[in-house]
Amino acid sequence: MQKDLETKFLSDFEQNQNIAHKICRIYTTNQDAHNDLFQEITIQLWKNYSRFRGDSKFSTWMYRVALNTAISLYRKSTRTVKTQDFSDFAYKIKATTYDNTEELQLKALYKAIHKLNDIDKALIFLYLEDKPYKEISxxxxITSVNARVKMNRAKEKLKNILNP
Amino acid sequence: MDLLDKYKKTWESQPEDSKRFSKVEIYKLAHSKSSSIVKWIFIVGLLELAFWLTINMLIPDSFYKIYEDLNLENQVNFFMVLHYLVISVFLYFFYLNYKKISAVDNTKKLIHKILKIRNTVKYYVYYNLTIVFLSSFILNSVLMSDSDKLMKVMNPDNLSVDINQLITVTIISQIIAVLIFMVLLWLFYKLIYGYLLKKLNRNHKELIKLEEL
Known part of the structure; x- marks a missing residue:
C-alpha cells in the first residue's frame, strides 16, 4: 500500500517538478537556496501526499503546498540575499530563430519579481501561471474580491519595477 | 497589449529547469530531514529545557545551603518540580502545534496556526521571566523580613557589620544581579526567536493587510 502510494507520488511529482522549480526561482536567488527550498517542498508534498484525495488535479494541490512551503515554512529569509547569479540558470527560450530579446525579458521579469514581498510574489506567480481567481483565493x-484588488496592486508594483 | 501580457508570454515560453530531478533523487529528497521554521522552534524549545536542566544539575549543593538556612528547602523543591512540569506542558503544546501544521491548509490558515506556536513561545518567554523575577522577589522578602537570618546568611563569619548597611548592599547587589540576568535572558529570546520568526511576522502582516482591503 505504502509502496504503491510512493510510486504514484514519485511519478506525479517527477512530471510536475517544474512548478516547484519555478517557485524556487522566484523565492530564492542562488542555486544553494533553490535546492534547499526544493528539498523542503518535496518533504512537505510527501508528508501530506497520503491525504491528497485526488479531488483536484495533483498540480493544483501542488501549487498550494509548494507556495505555502515557500511563504511560511521555509526557514531562510528571502529578502536580504544577493541578486541571482544568472549564469546558473540559462534563460534559454524555446524559439526557432535565435533572439535574445525574450531571454533578456525573462531575466528582467525574475529580477523584478525578486523585489516583491512574499505574498505579492505568490499573486504574481499565480497570475503568470494563468490561475483563475477562485483558485488564487x-x-x-482570502476572498475572490480581495484577491482581485490585491492582484491589481501587485501588478502595478511589478509594472513600476519593470518600467520605472 | 498590456506590458505584463508581453512578459506573461515570455514566462509561458521559459524552459524547464536544466536540473531536473530523477525519481531516485526525489525519493531521497522526500525522505530527508525537514528544516522548517516550525521544526526549529520545536528544537530550540527542547534545547532550552536541556539548558535549564543542565544548569540545575551543575549548581553545587552548597548553593542550596542558603535555602536550608532559610528553611525554604521544601518550597524550593516544590517550585522546581512545578517549574519543570510547566515547561513540559509548554513543550507538549509546542509539539502539538508543530504536528498540527499542514502545508495543505490555505496560506492564511497556515500562518494563523504557526502564529499559535509563536504565541506559545511568547507565553513561554513571559513565564520564564516571571519566574526569575518572582523567585528572586520571594527570596529577598524572606531574607529582609528577618535580620537575624540575613546576618547569618550574608555574614557567616560574624564580622562586625552594620545591619542597615548589609541590607542596602544585599538589596542593591540582588537588584543588579536580577536586572543583568533578565536583560541577558531577554536578549537571548530576542535573538533566537526574533531570528526564527522574522519572516513569518512579515508575511503575517502582509496577509492581515489583505484582510483589511
Whole structure:
C-alpha cells in the first residue's frame, strides 16, 4: 500500500517538478537556496501526499503546498540575499530563430519579481501561471474580491519595477 | 497589449529547469530531514529545557545551603518540580502545534496556526521571566523580613557589620544581579526567536493587510 502510494507520488511529482522549480526561482536567488527550498517542498508534498484525495488535479494541490512551503515554512529569509547569479540558470527560450530579446525579458521579469514581498510574489506567480481567481483565493485563504484588488496592486508594483 | 501580457508570454515560453530531478533523487529528497521554521522552534524549545536542566544539575549543593538556612528547602523543591512540569506542558503544546501544521491548509490558515506556536513561545518567554523575577522577589522578602537570618546568611563569619548597611548592599547587589540576568535572558529570546520568526511576522502582516482591503 505504502509502496504503491510512493510510486504514484514519485511519478506525479517527477512530471510536475517544474512548478516547484519555478517557485524556487522566484523565492530564492542562488542555486544553494533553490535546492534547499526544493528539498523542503518535496518533504512537505510527501508528508501530506497520503491525504491528497485526488479531488483536484495533483498540480493544483501542488501549487498550494509548494507556495505555502515557500511563504511560511521555509526557514531562510528571502529578502536580504544577493541578486541571482544568472549564469546558473540559462534563460534559454524555446524559439526557432535565435533572439535574445525574450531571454533578456525573462531575466528582467525574475529580477523584478525578486523585489516583491512574499505574498505579492505568490499573486504574481499565480497570475503568470494563468490561475483563475477562485483558485488564487482558495490557495491564499482570502476572498475572490480581495484577491482581485490585491492582484491589481501587485501588478502595478511589478509594472513600476519593470518600467520605472 | 498590456506590458505584463508581453512578459506573461515570455514566462509561458521559459524552459524547464536544466536540473531536473530523477525519481531516485526525489525519493531521497522526500525522505530527508525537514528544516522548517516550525521544526526549529520545536528544537530550540527542547534545547532550552536541556539548558535549564543542565544548569540545575551543575549548581553545587552548597548553593542550596542558603535555602536550608532559610528553611525554604521544601518550597524550593516544590517550585522546581512545578517549574519543570510547566515547561513540559509548554513543550507538549509546542509539539502539538508543530504536528498540527499542514502545508495543505490555505496560506492564511497556515500562518494563523504557526502564529499559535509563536504565541506559545511568547507565553513561554513571559513565564520564564516571571519566574526569575518572582523567585528572586520571594527570596529577598524572606531574607529582609528577618535580620537575624540575613546576618547569618550574608555574614557567616560574624564580622562586625552594620545591619542597615548589609541590607542596602544585599538589596542593591540582588537588584543588579536580577536586572543583568533578565536583560541577558531577554536578549537571548530576542535573538533566537526574533531570528526564527522574522519572516513569518512579515508575511503575517502582509496577509492581515489583505484582510483589511
Amino acid at each position: 482558495e490557495t491564499l485563504g
